[in-house]
Amino acid sequence: xxxxxxxxxxxxxxxxxxxxxxxxxxxxxxxxxxxxxxxxxxxxxxxxxxxxxxxxxxxxxxxxxxxxxxxxxxxxxxxxxxxxxxxxxxxxxxxxxxxxxxxxxxxxxxxxxxxxxxxxxxxxxxxxxxxxxxxxxxxxxxxxxxxxxxxxxxxxxxxxxxxxxxxxxxxxxxxxxxxxxxxxxxxxxxxxxxxxxxxxxxx
Amino acid sequence: xxxxxxxxxxxxxxxxxxxxxxxxxxxxxxxxxxxxxxxxxxxxxxxxxxxxxxxxxxxxxxxxxxxxxxxxxxxxxxxxxxxxxxxxxxxxxxxxxxxxxxxxxxxxxxxxxxxxxxxxxxxxxxxxxxxxxxxxxxxxxxxxxxxxxxxxxxxxxxxxxxxxxxxxxxxxxxxxxxxxxxxxxxxxxxxxxxxxxxxxxxx
Numbered sequence: 547x548x549x550x551x552x553x554x555x556x557x558x559x560x561x562x563x564x565x566x567x568x569x570x571x572x573x574x575x576x577x578x579x580x581x582x583x584x585x586x587x588x589x590x591x592x593x594x595x596x597x598x599x600x601x602x603x604x605x606x607x608x609x610x611x612x613x614x615x616x617x618x619x620x621x622x623x624x625x626x627x628x629x630x631x632x633x634x635x636x637x638x639x640x641x642x643x644x645x646x647x648x649x650x651x652x653x654x655x656x657x658x659x660x661x662x663x664x665x666x667x668x669x670x671x672x673x674x675x676x677x678x679x680x681x682x683x684x685x686x687x688x689x690x691x692x693x694x695x696x697x698x699x700x701x702x703x704x705x706x707x708x709x710x711x712x713x714x715x716x717x718x719x720x721x722x723x724x725x726x727x728x729x730x731x732x733x734x735x736x737x738x739x740x741x742x743x744x745x746x747x748x749x
Numbered sequence: 750x751x752x753x754x755x756x757x758x759x760x761x762x763x764x765x766x767x768x769x770x771x772x773x774x775x776x777x778x779x780x781x782x783x784x785x786x787x788x789x790x791x792x793x794x795x796x797x798x799x800x801x802x803x804x805x806x807x808x809x810x811x812x813x814x815x816x817x818x819x820x821x822x823x824x825x826x827x828x829x830x831x832x833x834x835x836x837x838x839x840x841x842x843x844x845x846x847x848x849x850x851x852x853x854x855x856x857x858x859x860x861x862x863x864x865x866x867x868x869x870x871x872x873x874x875x876x877x878x879x880x881x882x883x884x885x886x887x888x889x890x891x892x893x894x895x896x897x898x899x900x901x902x903x904x905x906x907x908x909x910x911x912x913x914x915x916x917x918x919x920x921x922x923x924x925x926x927x928x929x930x931x932x933x934x935x936x937x938x939x940x941x942x943x944x945x946x947x948x949x950x951x952x
Contacts, residue, residue, distance in 0.1 A: 581872070582872060583868065583869070583871070583872040586872065658871070661868060661924075662868060664924070664927060664928065665786065665864060665868045665927070666786070668786070668861070668927050668928060669784070669785060669786040669789065674928060677928065678928045678929055681928065682929075704944070707937045707938050707940070707941035707942070708942075708945070710934065710937075710938050711918055711941060711942045713921070714918045714921035714922045714925060714938060715914055715917045715918040715921055716921065717920075717921035717924050717925065718916070718917035718918055718919065718920035718921030718922075718923075718924070719917045719921075720921075721864075721867070721920050721921070721924060722917060724867060724871050725867065725870060725871060725877060725880065725881045725884065726881055726885075731913065734910045734913075735913050735914045735917060737910070738907045738910035738911055738914060739910070739911075739914045741907070742911070742945060742949055746945055
């Protein structure tokens with residue numbers, strides 16, 4: 547198909563480099579937020595952590611709000627994909643495994659980062675609308691995955707609210723894990739609530 | 750019973766004044782934390798809000814950590830007392846009313862304030878042990894009240910974890926209410942899970 551010009555040959559690696567830089571910035575932003583909170587998370591700190599110049603960081607993300615909302619969204623998408631990949635067959639027989647995997651979404655660094663962003667947004671007007679919109683989007687997607695993997699029929703009365711309550715519980719368990727390692731208690735609660743859920747969805 | 754000395758006469762009102770000042774500081778600290786978050790909450794800001802001198806504030810609470818942990822504890826105790834007072838007869842027939850009242854603990858300014866303190870403690874070493882200890886204490890008391898008011902028998906297998914999961918759900922519902930008014934959805938979730946809980950505890 548004819549010769550490839552020097553400009554064309556250079557373009558692809560440049561796009562790759564740009565994508566890799568963007569990804570490093572997003573991952574550094576989530577770790578930074580999880581470890582240092584909103585007050586300790588600036589574009590400069592993240593750029594340094596990612597090994598990227600401040601100018602390059604600002605080329606990708608003009609504002610601090612752009613960087614951190616994009617970072618939480620990126621990692622949330624990664625986690626959703628990973629969650630679906632755990633159950634490639636779709637609705638799982640073992641509902642306890644699904645409940646445990648859903649709860650796991652709320653106990654890692656992503657939840658910690660999202661929580662910092664969330665709490666900061668409650669007091670900062672320029673952050674609030676963007677985080678509200680982001681949380682709604684991520685929440686809808688998580689709900690959709692939960693319904694699929696649990697094999698829940700939302701046309702039945704109460705089923706939608708049962709699944710919502712389960713995700714609220716997962717979020718509350720994430721909060722309980724913030725200051726102490728709550729794993730042992732969490733596993734007992736997950737076992738019990740998975741059993742309640744299983745019985746309810748079978749009825 | 751004999752005469753009262755001038756010193757004795759003066760002591761009581763002084764104690765009253767001191768108690769009233771302390772209470773004003775605690776209430777101002779919770780409102781401040783709920784509205785401005787940890788970064789915006791200093792002893793000076795709270796003293797001004799309470800109409801108390803900075804010196805008087807520091808007499809009551811030598812450090813910022815003292816003031817804000819005492820404030821969250823004080824308001825949590827007030828709320829526990831108010832919750833028990835809603836059901837003076839103890840275990841209530843209407844479990845949905847109990848679940849709704851428990852969930853209400855996590856949707857007001859106290860929860861907002863506690864959440865700010867909690868998230869700040871996850872990144873600040875001098876705050877962390879105190880908040881961890883405080884949350885454990887408040888959590889145990891809330892669990893005790895929930896068991897009493899639900900008439901739950903914790904000697905039955907799974908009942909303890911059912912109640913814990915309910916309180917985790919309540920905390921998650923509180924978080925969902927942070928950026929948007931989530932009341933309508935929350936009421937549907939509460940209705941559904943109260944019905945599931947009722948069935949489970951009756952079995």
